[in-house]
Amino acid sequence: MYLIHIACTFKPVKEFPLFSSGNSMNRRLAIKQAALLGGAVAFFSSCSEQAKKASIALQKLNLNAKDEELLMKIVEAILPASSSPGAARLNVHHFVLIMVDDCLSPQDQKVFVDGLYSIDAFCKRNFGKRFEKSDKPTQAEMLTAIQNNQDLKEKKEGEIKIMKSFVGMCKRYSLQGFMGSEYYLTQIMPYELVPGRYHGCVPV
């Protein structure tokens, strides 16, 4: 789905020059080219890893192992490991993929995939650094800036809208996946299948 099949009829491009240089001239050019190409940037990068499929079976999304790895980094940035496990260790990215695959409309799925494909470039354009290459605190700052539409250099409202929606979906499903996980519901907020009681007034 989402053009990947079509894109992959082209010869995969291993080195894509758009973001190879940091100088401002090239950067402006890069943005221009990226805007022209739209999602194309992303599917080339996807194709180079196409042989490796995502590790869980998906019905509608056509995402590969590299996309999955990026998503894993995003969920880990949203809920990182600390004294307790982070989202990646709880396989929250798998839950996010399942929910996007099964519980979103085709329109929202497209926004999700577009967002996943373009987050790296978006961050590079707006924060000067690719998302994947940034450390976790920086990634969290990037996600916060996108969510709140703050400090963005992006001029294209459409790009901002997609990225904001994408980050929103990732956050919502990461929270749902984390707080609905076996770890969380046994270690943090133990869930009782059979409480056997209701007390209407107990001290906090």
Add this chain to the structure above:
Amino acid sequence: MANLNIDSIKDRSFDAIVIGSGISGGWAAKEFTELGLKTLILERGRDVQHLKDYPTTNMLPWEFKHHNQVPYDIINENPVISKCYAFKEDAMHFFVKDKEHPYVQEKPFDWIRGYQVGGKSLMWARHTQRWSDLDFEGPARDGFAADWPIRYKDLTSWYTYVEKFAGISGNRDGLAELPDGDFLPPHELNCVEKYFKSHIAKHYQNQRHVIIARCAHLTEVKDVHRQQNRGLCMKRDLCQRGCPFGGYFSSNASTIPWALKTGNLTLRPHSVVESVIYDENKGRATGVRIIDAITKEAIDYFANVIFVNASALNTNLILLNSKSSRFPDGLGNDNGLLGKYVAFHNYRARVSGTYDGYPNHTTDGRRPTSAYIPRFRNLYRQETDFLRGYAAGFGAGRALQRDLSGFGEALKNEILKKDLGPWRVGSHMMGETIPKESNYVKLDSNAKDEWGIPQLKISVDYDDNDEKMVKDYIEQISEMFASAGFTDIRSTDSKQAPGLDIHEMGGVRMGNDPKTSLLNKWNQLHACKNVFVTDGACMTSTSTQNPSLTYMAFAARSAHYAVEEMKKRNL
């Protein structure tokens, strides 16, 4: 061959046939089989056996692939059932999918159905409030619908009878408008609900009340429940999945296994009833024609007495489709009123708020019910610019308070916190709607279902009385909340279509006069005495109480009456 045919007819002959295995059909079958009648239950859906067929009952939250959310394709294909609050990943297998059983909405109507053994008794919300004469006398006092042919005294002992067996928890509140029953211990009101209760009693000079809802949960196991192999309600609050303890009442956990134990019950799932067979010569119904849901074969079953308990609107459909030269417009329909005067409960409005009291207290465990505010409007006389009134659900509780605006460590720290927010309070309305001839169901002249049976066309809507009542509910509950010191009071009117309340009633109403009603005071068709209707279709008016308990009482009462009449050879 002739002998074979006779044998075959004999195999298909019973003393009683009950159409439908839901909450009222289960009761009819229990009474008949206990009284020694060979009884056949025809159920259009599949069999669902207690315990065995509750696939999700012991699943943990994380074991649901979508954490209890319904996938997009299912919602997209089933816009009606997806609106139902209980249609979630854990119980969606108990609900009818729109696509499989289409109907015609002349006006928007969300018809929520459960086609399986046990029907909706598996997923019902289990509230069981008795009616009083303030309800039964409503139509006569206020001049709408038809006078009920019975009063509270006719049903009192039957309420007690079904309550004892089903197991109804409740507090003896001594309210005229909501008579006490034969109760097991009540569920507990929490501190804010108790505070609200005492505040409201004082503030409204004991004219308004807040009580714990009466509900079909075993808060104590008596011998009669032990004999049903049912156990104590363990307060899982996962009832819609089917209860592994039999802690709440359902046909599956209670009446059907009880009836099977007598050896007198034949349960036939996958039996879509096409019509009740009327014999012109005998002047009575002789049986029921079904279409086997799987083989599509038409088969006739025969009995002396037939109980139609197919759920309110499907009972209408079956009777409308039971045509003969004596009854060209449907069985018993001499006055043309069959299918008309359908009503429901108005569940549109909600009010919520916050309470800063009891900051150092909370609740522990879960409770599968709520508090309840019985009707207080127009109880003894007409006081408002609308007829009748509403009951309300009420509940209070505290949720975790978290700031989820951040990302990264800040967000993670928030979800590890266990700080409680303030008490939140909420209420929803259950308004009486006035049955009208213009709110009706009929057979669609073209559309048929997979079994060749005409689809039901539903034309039911709100009216001005309902709009006024929504407004009054919001005003009154908001005022009650404000007077109790609740803050941040918000109200919503969902404008939801009729049907989503799952309390549709009427169309085959009871009454003394055969010119204005279909059923007599024993729930017998005036014009065909061996056919009884004791489900929601029989309701002359709706009042505000959750109706299932009254259906159960009607079913038990009518079954006993039918057996007596058979003994007297009147049937």
